[in-house]
Amino acid sequence: MAKKAKADAAFQRCINPDCCATFEIAQTLTACPKCGNLLDVAYDWDALPIPKKLTEFDKRWTRRPGDINYSGVWRFRDLLPFAPEDRLVTVGEGQTILFHNATLAREVGLTGGQLHLEYEGLNPSGSFKDNGMSAAFTHARMVGARRVACASTGNTSASMALYAAVLGMEAIIFIGSGKIAYGKLAQALDSGGRTLQIRGDFDDAMRLVQEAAKELGLYVVNSVNPFRLEGQKTIMYRVLEALSWEVPDWVIVPGGNLGNSSAFGKAFAELLELGLIKRAPRIAVINSTGARTLTALTNEEKVSWSGGRVDDAKVGKYYGYLDEKGIRAHTLATAIEINRPVNLKKCLRALDVTGGIVREVSDEDIIDAKALVGRSGPGCEPASAASVAGCALLVKEGIIAPSDRVVAILTGNVLKDPEVPVKYNSLQGEALVKALGLFQKRKPKYQNLPVEVDAEIGAIVGALQKPRA
Numbered sequence: 184m185a186k187k188a189k190a191d192a193a194f195q196r197c198i199n200p201d202c203c204a205t206f207e208i209a210q211t212l213t214a215c216p217k218c219g220n221l222l223d224v225a226y227d228w229d230a231l232p233i234p235k236k237l238t239e240f241d242k243r244w245t246r247r248p249g250d251i252n253y254s255g256v257w258r259f260r261d262l263l264p265f266a267p268e269d270r271l272v273t274v275g276e277g278q279t280i281l282f283h284n285a286t287l288a289r290e291v292g293l294t295g296g297q298l299h300l301e302y303e304g305l306n307p308s309g310s311f312k313d314n315g316m317s318a319a320f321t322h323a324r325m326v327g328a329r330r331v332a333c334a335s336t337g338n339t340s341a342s343m344a345l346y347a348a349v350l351g352m353e354a355i356i357f358i359g360s361g362k363i364a365y366g367k368l369a370q371a372l373d374s375g376g377r378t379l380q381i382r383g384d385f386d387d388a389m390r391l392v393q394e395a396a397k398e399l400g401l402y403v404v405n406s407v408n409p410f411r412l413e414g415q416k417t418i419m420y421r422v423l424e425a426l427s428w429e430v431p432d433w434v435i436v437p438g439g440n441l442g443n444s445s446a447f448g449k450a451f452a453e454l455l456e457l458g459l460i461k462r463a464p465r466i467a468v469i470n471s472t473g474a475r476t477l478t479a480l481t482n483e484e485k486v487s488w489s490g491g492r493v494d495d496a497k498v499g500k501y502y503g504y505l506d507e508k509g510i511r512a513h514t515l516a517t518a519i520e521i522n523r524p525v526n527l528k529k530c531l532r533a534l535d536v537t538g539g540i541v542r543e544v545s546d547e548d549i550i551d552a553k554a555l556v557g558r559s560g561p562g563c564e565p566a567s568a569a570s571v572a573g574c575a576l577l578v579k580e581g582i583i584a585p586s587d588r589v590v591a592i593l594t595g596n597v598l599k600d601p602e603v604p605v606k607y608n609s610l611q612g613e614a615l616v617k618a619l620g621l622f623q624k625r626k627p628k629y630q631n632l633p634v635e636v637d638a639e640i641g642a643i644v645g646a647l648q649k650p651r652a
């Protein structure tokens with residue numbers, strides 16, 4: 184890793200194979216100006232000092248003092264080398280753990296196998312978004328941005344507001360009205376972010392932030408920003424690191440705007456290209472049934488990457504159908520309540536590279552899976568548990584073998600959305616149905632009802648001697 188990087192070894196490139204236009208790192212773009220497609224950060228790897236083996240990264244642990252080796256993102260800076268070392272932005276992101284829980288594994292049907300949970304909720308702002316934000320803010324600072332903006336279902340704004348507060352930048356947040364979990368709104372406001380509650384949904388907010396950015400010169404940190412995804416690649420490096428650099432059979436991730444799945448696919452494509460791994464895990468992207476665009480497009484409309492020539496007409500027709508029927512995304516897993524995923528094409532590419540697969544799970548199954556996760560470790564927010572519910576479904580379908588080694592990404596912290604677990608665990612029957620809009624047809628599986636007792640030792644002993652409900 185001693186060789187010095189050549190200037191211009193990193194650049195931006197359009198993902199459309201019929202365009203392939205390239206742009207300098209110093210440019211601020213969220214789409215190709217020539218054809219409108221998404222951009223990648225690309226590298227001329229031959230001109231860069233790349234480690235010969237992934238185990239070389241282990242040495243960084245012996246040099247933990249110093250911010251950038253401590254960062255779970257910048258520890259892997261050689262694999263996202265677009266910025267000089269002295270410009271890297273960190274707030275201590277990526278100090279995550281990979282939990283292995285045998286009981287949980289058995290519960291989802293992995294009898295002989297292993298289920299590893301990647302707890303991204305342990306990030307400074309409580310979600311995986313910090314991985315991407317450290318890279319996006321590094322770029323924002325390189326280009327001299329003063330005002331950063333995002334549309335958000337909550338976690339992007341919480342993360343952006345945190346980084347902006349640390350760096351003394353102004354944070355401007357677009358959220359759909361009434362669609363944000365309390366913990367996330369609390370964070371955005373607490374960090375001093377300028378918050379616009381748009382009378383519309385996330386998809387409206389996403390469109391408007393891009394228009395506003397053009398008009399007002401704001402730096403957009405949504406996952407259309409290619410630098411965001413560079414940071415999120417490191418989630419996969421840490422998973423491999425925690426598995427002693429062995430590649431798992433599956434990586435399961437909830438799908439919202441599809442930034443994570445896209446970043447994971449890019450991470451594995453590059454590691455394969457660099458000869459640092461021999462095979463990629465299969466990626467499974469899990470939608471909620473209330474926000475199922477990716478499921479519909481891949482499994483029903485048979486839209487695929489097709490060498491980069493994605494069938495835009497089919498995608499457009501599907502969006503036309505959503506508009507015509509007035510279908511809006513609706514799920515308790517608010518972080519994936521998105522019907523027009525901006526990274527659709529990059530996700531299709533990730534599915535192509537990794538032999539990936541897409542499934543949808545119901546909100547009931549998501550919330551039950553969330554309760555199950557809570558019993559095995561630090562817990563997660565609703566959207567995160569889609570990965571565990573998706574795992575159970577894929578085992579049931581026989582696609583994941585009981586002996587497979589599976590990694591499920593838990594994208595956000597349990598405290599992000601305190602309302603859901605309180606309602607889930609304290610209400611029954613009609614009251615529960617009314618509060619969550621779920622469980623009309625079946626009962627929740629893992630409820631933990633609080634017990635009311637008189638303030639008297641006899642009553643307490645009596646209550647504790649009874650078997651649990």
Ligand SMILES: *Cc1c(COP(=O)(O)O)cnc(C)c1O
Nearest residue numbers: 338439440441442443518594595
């Ligand atoms: C943003 C987010 C998602 C969705 O991730 P994408 O990269 O947009 O698909 C899922 N879970 C949580 C907790 C999130 O914050």
Ligand SMILES: [Zn+2]
Nearest residue numbers: 197202215218
């Ligand atoms: Zn282009």
